[in-house]
Amino acid sequence: MPELPEVETTRRGIAPAVVQQRIVDVKVRERRLRIPLTPDTERAVLGQWIQAVERRGKYLLIALERGVVLVHLGMSGSLRLVAVDTPPRRHDHVDLVLGNGRCLRFHDPRRFGLVHWIESPAEAHPLLCHLGPEPLSEQFDGQVLYQRAAKRRCAVKTLIMDSRVVVGVGNIYANEALFLAGIDPRRAAREVSIEQYQALAERIRQVLSAAIEQGGTTLRDFVREDGNPGYFAQALRVYGRDQKPCVICGAPIVQTRIAQRATYFCTQCQH
DNA sequence: CACAAGACCTGGCAGC
């Protein structure tokens, strides 16, 4: 699913329709999410006005008058805006029914995602308080990566996917950014130079920004708030391209596994 | 502290 660009695409899609709306009903069809959805969430949320829709890493924060609804899309989740009378489909677990006759509907076949109400301040919540900087903010650069890499023998790919180091970089965009930066994903994090980390940080920002502009990457599950896919999949240079020619040098892209995750790279272009 | 591996789930697909 959803890495940062898909979550940001969802945020931008739903915000105009839900901000300044009142939650007039909450329908829960499945409580067994990553965090079980308890009745106090419904009780707390009902009748409140939505103030804003923000994002922290891959979490969506629906800010209410009192507290915040945290939404995470896990691997297979999506949020859609539908008319109130739209019949639910399989795996449509939660509806927030709004005063304007629309409904924010959470769908997640694998149930790795969550919908969870918390009291403010959200930043202090255990799910959010250890998160690293936002990759598209001023707080993030090559220096941050280099410092955090200091004692770490894990692969550089694993480092940039660690949400305590930087948020939002999932498996697809980690592969893509390392390709664009010309860095072998298997390299030990502490062996990578500051110059290379500066290039890598720049490429992470670039690939995430480009993906947001395209509405994210749809491989199978992800849909935008209007039910349409994102279009960045066609721009992927290495992810999913095992044995296909490198777009730079033509050598076959190689697939391997790093920390249990599919990893794609060009042995000619990445060192 | 750093790291690897397992756990959580369902659905889609390849191969037999």
Place this chain on the structure above:
DNA sequence: TGCTGCCAGGTCTTGT
């Protein structure tokens, strides 16, 4: 047409 096994965009927890 089944059935089986493997794979998938993400974290969190456990054990070394």
